[in-house]
Amino acid sequence: MAYACRFCIALHGLHPGDIPTQPPTWELAAQHVESAHRYPVRRGVETQDDAEHRLFLTPPFKPLQRAATVLYGLEGAAAAAEIIERMGPIIEVHAVPEAKDAFDLIRNMT
Secondary structure: EEEHHHHHHHEEEEEOOHHHHHHOOOHHHHHHHHHHHOOOOOOOOOOOOHHHHHHHHHOOOOOOOOOOHHOOOOOOHHHHHHHHHHHHOEEOOOOOOOOOHHHHHHHHHH
């Protein structure tokens, strides 16, 4: 199991071969979102204000971002930003075998 950044998926896509390189824990994915996109991710019992304050005080001291700002200029940015704001910036991802892998598996079963 791996966790992926919805911002990176929207901006760059995610292919099955990329899944092994994704963070293996939710916490590592949250650290990526905060450092790469300056988007606050709530931890445990934090309120949104607590998360924003914690990230605001974390170097580098740059402005915090909203989903719409991170995805600005992307086609479909408004819909993607709404999904991220409602569901969070991190998603659990699983590898799906490609057709060639399935063929090799079936062929090698004997």
